[in-house]
Amino acid sequence: MLKALNPIDVIIIAVFLAFQLYFGSTGRRRRGEKPTALDYLLGGRRLTLPAFVMTLVATWYGGVLGVGEYSYKYGISNWLVFGIPYYLWAAVFALFLARRARRTQFISLPDHLAQSYGRAPAVTAALIVFVMTVPSAYVLQFGIIMQFFWNWPLWWGVALGAVLSVGYILVGGFRADVQTNKLQFLAMFGGFALFLPFALSELGGWSYLTSSLPASYFTWHGGNSGWYILSWYFIAMDTLIDPAFYQRCYAAESEQVARRGILWSIPFWIVFDFLTTSAGLYARAAAANLPDAQMSYPALAFKILPPGVMGLFFIGMLATVMSTINSFTFLAAIAMARDVVCRLKPASDRAVIRATRWGLLASMLLSIILALGERSVIALWRDLGSIGTPALLLPVLTTFLRKPLTRSTRTAMWWIAVPGGISAAWVIWHAFTGHYPLGLEPIFPGLVVSVGIASVLWTRWTG
Secondary structure, eight states: OOOOOOHHHHHHHHHHHHHHHHHHHHTSOOTTOOOOHHHHHHTTSOBOHHHHHHHHHHHTOOOHHHHHHHHHHHTTHHHHHHTHHHHHHHHHHHHHTHHHHHHTTOSSTHHHHHHHHOHHHHHHHHHHHHHHHSOHHHHHHHHHHHHHHHOOOHHHHHHHHHHHTTHHHHHHHHHHHHHHHHHHHHHHHHHHHHHHHHHHHHHOSHHHHHHHSOGGGGSSSTTOOHHHHHHHHHHGGGGGGOHHHHHHHHHBSSHHHHHHHHHHHHHHHHHHHHHHHHHHHHHHHHOTTOSOGGGHHHHHHHHHOOTTHHHHHHHHHHHHHHHHHHHHHHHHHHHHIIIIIHHHSOOOHHHHHHHHHHHHHHHHHHHHHHHHHOOOHHHHHHHHHHHHHHHHHHHHHGGGSSSOSOSOHHHHHHHHHHHHHHHHHHHHHHHHHSSOGGGOOTHHHHHHHHHHHHHHHHHHHHO
């Protein structure tokens, strides 16, 4: 579907991209500073509260087209699936884990497992983190946006999204990531905040929505099964093992900043969810038969937004996606380079930085491959979250106990690998047959096995 942008909009987009490159360049190491892994990976642990909030809010909300797709199909149920469970687990993280994570002085999530259970479990976890954080769902969204507006082949847009969001991270590391996140935070809220008043003016208010949408769009389930809704509350538990949360806590200038930063982020996510869910409802009401629900926001924008405002909304979508591509590509690179390659063979700071830069390229390539192999943003979220959560949730959380739950490195490694492998088998089975074994969502069998292993270990630990 090709839509022509007004030259004013093109200029606005070009200015935004230029500013993003500039902001990314300001995150480079200052002249005279010695390059260290701590500085490149965590910005020297100097992340202030405002910067913490802006980078976390922008990073954690990259699936804007997926949210549009879900709200277009199922209405306000979007908030119960992609909103409430994530607020809940984010609050749990802030209250019980944030300060303790900052206190550890670790650099990455696998460090917790290395200290409690040994190198092999840490490497196994790092491989899973790598797969979980490769930003395939987000480069897919970038490609879809470019395909919609300029009729590019999907792979062109996917590749461009990956390349654009990696360039300045390659040079500036975490500082560059944070600097661009600040701009992206402002752009995403500005773009969607402008969208809603035009929808109200051009289409109408609540009465317009209720008269134009099916009744199911205003129910808690939106027409989905209770088990499907429930599965997202378990998938959302991956917040407790989200490498982006841990990285920002490690980078915070204090324990208080780590805790308060997450708590302050939750209201911003609530506001943004209100904007995006409302936009999805208006899109469904005004354009009921879109061939691709992922394009609900752009399709409605062309109906109601004038030139200039259209460009601002476009960069709002773009910023929301690119912020997550930046951060997740970087996190995946750290997992593969520092936590696998450099953990197996001790390396200097210079070698860690060099390996991480190669890891950025590996992460970028894998994200392109996965994005082109699976064309649904929501499916990518569900599949990757359903594998990573059973594998890492309990092993990581038990590292916060006063002593390790097991002294056996091999047991800990299997505790990670077996639940993750079982859920992965469920996902693969679905890919080939179109249905899940026993009708169960893939996260549940993996979690059951993980809880079973944990129960045995707990009994021995307390015995």
